[in-house]
Amino acid sequence: MVEQPQSDQHLVERVQKGDKQAFDLLVIKYQHRILGLVGSYVSDYQEVQDVAQEAFIKAYRAIEKFRGDSSFYTWLYRIAVNTAKNHLVSKGRKLPESDIDVHDADFLDSAASLRVVDTPERNLYRDEMERVIHDVIRRLPDELRTAVMLREFDGLSYDEIANVMDCPVGTVRSRIFRAREAIDKEVEPLLRRG
Amino acid sequence: MGEKSSHNHARERLRESLSAAMDGEASELEMRRVLDRLDSDDELRGAARRYQMVGDLIRHEATDYMGIDLSAGIREQLKDEHVSSESSQNATADQVDSKVVTLFNRFWERTGQVAVAASVTFAVILGVKQYNAEPGTEYLADAGSQATLYQPFQVKPGGYGASSIQAGYHSKQHSSISSEQLAQAQDVATRAIRERFRAYALQHAELSTMYSGQASLPFARLTTFETQ
Numbered sequence: 001m002v003e004q005p006q007s008d009q010h011l012v013e014r015v016q017k018g019d020k021q022a023f024d025l026l027v028i029k030y031q032h033r034i035l036g037l038v039g040s041y042v043s044d045y046q047e048v049q050d051v052a053q054e055a056f057i058k059a060y061r062a063i064e065k066f067r068g069d070s071s072f073y074t075w076l077y078r079i080a081v082n083t084a085k086n087h088l089v090s091k092g093r094k095l096p097e098s099d100i101d102v103h104d105a106d107f108l109d110s111a112a113s114l115r116v117v118d119t120p121e122r123n124l125y126r127d128e129m130e131r132v133i134h135d136v137i138r139r140l141p142d143e144l145r146t147a148v149m150l151r152e153f154d155g156l157s158y159d160e161i162a163n164v165m166d167c168p169v170g171t172v173r174s175r176i177f178r179a180r181e182a183i184d185k186e187v188e189p190l191l192r193r194g
Numbered sequence: 195m196g197e198k199s200s201h202n203h204a205r206e207r208l209r210e211s212l213s214a215a216m217d218g219e220a221s222e223l224e225m226r227r228v229l230d231r232l233d234s235d236d237e238l239r240g241a242a243r244r245y246q247m248v249g250d251l252i253r254h255e256a257t258d259y260m261g262i263d264l265s266a267g268i269r270e271q272l273k274d275e276h277v278s279s280e281s282s283q284n285a286t287a288d289q290v291d292s293k294v295v296t297l298f299n300r301f302w303e304r305t306g307q308v309a310v311a312a313s314v315t316f317a318v319i320l321g322v323k324q325y326n327a328e329p330g331t332e333y334l335a336d337a338g339s340q341a342t343l344y345q346p347f348q349v350k351p352g353g354y355g356a357s358s359i360q361a362g363y364h365s366k367q368h369s370s371i372s373s374e375q376l377a378q379a380q381d382v383a384t385r386a387i388r389e390r391f392r393a394y395a396l397q398h399a400e401l402s403t404m405y406s407g408q409a410s411l412p413f414a415r416l417t418t419f420e421t422q
Contacts, residue, residue, distance in 0.1 A: 008218070010218065010225075011218075014229075018276060019229065020269070020272060021229035021230070021232050021233050022229055023272070024229075024232055024233065024265055024268075024269055025215070025216075025228075025229065025232060025242070027264060027265045027268050027269075028239070028242050028243055028246060028265050029216070029246055031259075031262070031263070031264045031265060032246070032247070032250060032256065032257050032259055032260050032262070033250075033255070033257070035257055035259035035262060035264070036257030036258070036259060039257065039258070039259065048259070049259070049262060049264065052259075052264060053264050053267055053268055053271070056264065056268050057268065057271055057272065060268075060272055060275070061275070119258070122258040125261075126251075126256055126258070126260065129251055129256070129260075130251050130254065130256070133248055133251050133252060134252075137252070148252075149252070151217065152248075152249045152252045152253060153252055153253060157217075157219070158214075158217065158219045173210070173213075173214055173219060174210070176213060176217070177209070177210040177213040177214070180213055180245055180248065181209070183248050184241065184244050184245070184248070187244055187247075187248060188240075188244060191244065191261070
């Protein structure tokens with residue numbers, strides 16, 4: 001999992017100063033991971049969404065207490081797990097016997113360990129999306145492909161990618177953007193089709 | 195056609211800023227610009243979601259909820275909430291500016307015409323009030339009821355063969371504007387002017403980067419302006 005503690009910290013500080021749009025961006029960044037996490041505790045598809053939303057709301061209300069000792073995601077992760085457990089207790093349901101170690105949150109492969117509400121349709125849809133994306137990436141010019149993979153897969157910063165590729169940071173930024181746009185061109189119609 | 199092209203170019207630059215912002219690599223000004231727009235620009239929000247989703251899919255981390263968007267519901271729920279820390283009271287000028295610009299842009303988009311009309315009305319009222327303060331204003335009688343029009347105008351001979359026209363609106367309501375209210379109105383007007391100018395400057399900087407080889411200079415100028 002790619003973590004961006006520094007960039008998140010910057011956004012968190014903005015939220016702490018009252019910038020709600022910064023929190024909006026944090027929601028966009030982490031909502032699917034949190035949904036996946038909550039989905040490992042709660043089986044109902046709609047309830048998962050409600051609990052995940054509640055976790056974000058709690059995080060917002062408590063964000064003044066976040067001091068950056070852990071990454072934002074780790075902190076959010078703990079809130080989401082507690083919210084999911086509280087939800088189960090309130091519904092009189094049994095808590096899971098084994099728990100996911102919160103200290104492993106930064107390295108959690110949500111797709112591998114948490115996917116418990118798969119349906120054939122959803123699997124098919126996700127596989128189709130992955131196939132399309134990897135197909136586009138294969139067809140990208142070398143420099144775009146390398147830049148976007150170093151960023152998305154290896155989690156390197158722009159500075160680090162610039163060192164690896166021996167080019168200016170501005171070029172890295174532009175290559176990553178162009179790669180994303182090329183992928184987006186194929187992905188957007190698929191999403192609209194649903 | 196040129197206008198459309200420059201619009202597309204501006205959108206592309208905004209999306210590039212978004213891409214950098216998602217990676218935590220955007221400059222402060224870019225981050226502010228992206229966050230300002232994210233609230234009202236559905237297309238930009240869609241792009242942000244897809245960029246994130248594509249990253250998850252590349253890493254094979256996508257969950258079954260990748261089609262779900264909680265952000266709109268969360269925004270709605272948090273609409274009236276504020277972070278209650280001391281730091282929120284000590285928000286930097288940056289954040290305050292950022293919020294003001296967003297509100298200001300929305301305000302001007304929706305009520306621009308009304309604002310212009312209101313400004314003209316306000317100016318007329320102030321003009322009349324000032325006129326009233328001068329001695330020898332025999333045109334205006336003491337008003338018995340509010341918003342009553344007394345002698346809407348009076349033409350009197352002026353110099354050089356021309357005629358001068360003097361407005362003659364008067365009401366208790368208008369004459370009871372306190373200096374505090376006036377100061378408040380002036381403060382609002384000053385802030386609005388300042389923010390509008392800032393929005394123009396930002397737009398100018400964006401457009402300048404499109405046509406300039408030294409792309410960062412217009413933003414540098416803008417930063418200089420903002421610190422003043």
